[in-house]
Amino acid sequence: MGGFGIFLIPVLLVVGFFLLLGTFFTVKQQTAAVVERFGKFTTMRQSGLQLKIPLVDKIAGRINLKIQQLDVIVETKTKDDVFVRLKISVQFQVRREKVYDAFYRLQNPHDQITAYVFDVVRAEVPKMKLDYVFEKKDDIAIAVKRELNEAMMDYGYDIIKTLVTDIDPDIQVKAAMNRINAAEREKTAAEYEAEADRIKIVAKARAEAESKRLQGQGIADQRREIARGLEESVDVLNNVGINSQEASALIVVTQHYDTLQSIGEATQSNLILLPNSPQAGSDMLNNMIASFTASAQIGEQMKKTNASKEAKVKKESRSRRDDSTYDEGRSQE
Numbered sequence: 001m002g003g004f005g006i007f008l009i010p011v012l013l014v015v016g017f018f019l020l021l022g023t024f025f026t027v028k029q030q031t032a033a034v035v036e037r038f039g040k041f042t043t044m045r046q047s048g049l050q051l052k053i054p055l056v057d058k059i060a061g062r063i064n065l066k067i068q069q070l071d072v073i074v075e076t077k078t079k080d081d082v083f084v085r086l087k088i089s090v091q092f093q094v095r096r097e098k099v100y101d102a103f104y105r106l107q108n109p110h111d112q113i114t115a116y117v118f119d120v121v122r123a124e125v126p127k128m129k130l131d132y133v134f135e136k137k138d139d140i141a142i143a144v145k146r147e148l149n150e151a152m153m154d155y156g157y158d159i160i161k162t163l164v165t166d167i168d169p170d171i172q173v174k175a176a177m178n179r180i181n182a183a184e185r186e187k188t189a190a191e192y193e194a195e196a197d198r199i200k201i202v203a204k205a206r207a208e209a210e211s212k213r214l215q216g217q218g219i220a221d222q223r224r225e226i227a228r229g230l231e232e233s234v235d236v237l238n239n240v241g242i243n244s245q246e247a248s249a250l251i252v253v254t255q256h257y258d259t260l261q262s263i264g265e266a267t268q269s270n271l272i273l274l275p276n277s278p279q280a281g282s283d284m285l286n287n288m289i290a291s292f293t294a295s296a297q298i299g300e301q302m303k304k305t306n307a308s309k310e311a312k313v314k315k316e317s318r319s320r321r322d323d324s325t326y327d328e329g330r331s332q333e
Contacts, residue, residue, distance in 0.1 A: 014030075019023055022278075023051055023052060023053070023054050024049060024051060024052075025049075025050055025052060025059065026049055026051070026063070026242070027045050027047045027048060027050055028047060029047045029184050030043070030062045030064070030065045030066045030180075031062050031063065031064060031065060031085075032044055032046060032062065032065055032094075032099045033045040033050070033059050033061075033062050033063075034059070034060040034061050034062070034063065034099070034100075034103050035052055035057050035058070035059060035060065035124060036057070036059075036060040036066070037053070037056055037057050037058075038056065041060075041100065041104070042057060044099050044100065051099065053314045059101075060105060061115055063094055063099050063102055063103055064094065065093065065094055065096060065099075066093070067091055067092070067160055068092055068093065069089055069090065069091050069092075070089070070090045070092070070110055070113055070114070070230055071087060071088070071089050071090075072088045072089075072090065072113070072114050072117040072118070073085060073086070073087050073088075074088060074117060074121040074122065076125045076126065077125075077126060077129055078119060078124045078125055078126065078127060078128060078130045079127060079129045079132075080129045080130055081170070082130045082170060082173050083170045083173075084125070084130065084167060084168065084169045084170070084173075085132065085166075085167075085168040085169075086121055086125070086140075086163070086164055086167055086287065087164070087165045087166035087167075087168075088117050088121065088141070088163070089122055089162070089163045089165045090113055090117065090144070090145075090146060090148065090151065090159065090161075090162050091159070091160040091161045091162070092113065092148075092157050092159050092160060093157070093158050093160055094129060094156055094157060094158075095156050095157070095158050098155075098157075099155025099156060100156070101154070101155055101156035102155060102156030103156075105154075105155050105156070106155040106156075106157075108110060109152075109155070109157060111150060112151075112152070112155070113152065115150050116147055116148050117144055117148070118145075119147070119293070120140075120143055120144045120147045120148075121144065123246065124139075124140050124143050125140065129162050130169060130173070134167060134179070137164040137167060138164070140164050141162045141163055141164045144162045145161070145162040145330075146157050148162065161279060166313070193299070201226060208256075213214075244324070293332055
């Protein structure tokens with residue numbers, strides 16, 4: 001009996017040590033442990049060092065309380081018959097107060113979430129054209145989140161956020177879209193270039209219009225000065241006894257010969273331009289005679305005028321000398 005006791009004590013010590021080890025267990029941060037007793041749920045343990053009854057209590061499982069992400073790729077067809085693949089990212093988390101439901105009521109949450117994502121995407125995308133899918137991807141994500149929240153909340157899951165992270169049309173469709181985008185960019189570039197050319201043309205037209213306006217104003221000023229000069233010339237001729245008709249003929253002939261002279265000097269040519277009408281020679285001869293007569297009259301008148309001025313100057317000079325002599329005689333007396 002003493003030998004058997006000696007053998008039993010170590011065995012009991014070893015069994016007691018293992019039982020003691022089975023009494024303590026740890027739960028990691030952001031994790032919940034489900035404890036069952038004889039196969040029946042007993043309690044839920046949070047993070048830290050925990051106790052259980054050896055051989056009676058058992059850890060049935062552990063639930064991750066962190067935010068998890070599941071990426072689901074859905075292939076469907078749009079309203080304009082374009083096959084497209086959408087990548088939906090779902091962020092979800094087990095609610096602490098619903099750990100029991102998350103563990104016992106739902107076997108595989110990933111499969112459940114994937115099924116709802118497929119259902120919503122294949123119900124929403126076929127209502128839209130491809131371009132509208134790109135524009136309304138946020139609306140698709142909101143619809144997926146709303147449907148998942150309604151379905152998964154009863155199972156203890158909270159849907160944090162859903163995102164449409166990728167929209168991948170068929171390869172041929174993408175090539176066509178790239179060609180369309182390239183053509184659109186070329187069209188936009190052509191429109192900008194045309195607008196720039198239009199601005200240049202408008203600016204050039206405005207500059208030419210301003211130049212012509214200034215040129216016209218200069219011509220008008222020139223003609224105004226010519227008219228004023230002709231008027232003064234007629235007045236001078238009228239003052240020396242030449243009537244307006246003779247003065248006009250003299251001015252016309254003078255301008256005619258001045259023009260011929262300027263043409264000859266500019267072109268270095270001996271060509272003479274004459275009118276081709278039958279009476280042109282007679283008219284030119286009459287004009288020349290009238291101009292010569294007027295010139296002679298002007299010369300005679302100018303001589304008379306100069307002689308009158310000289311006589312007047314001499315008279316005034318003689319008067320001043322007489323006055324000076326009279327003053328000197330008075331001063332001597």
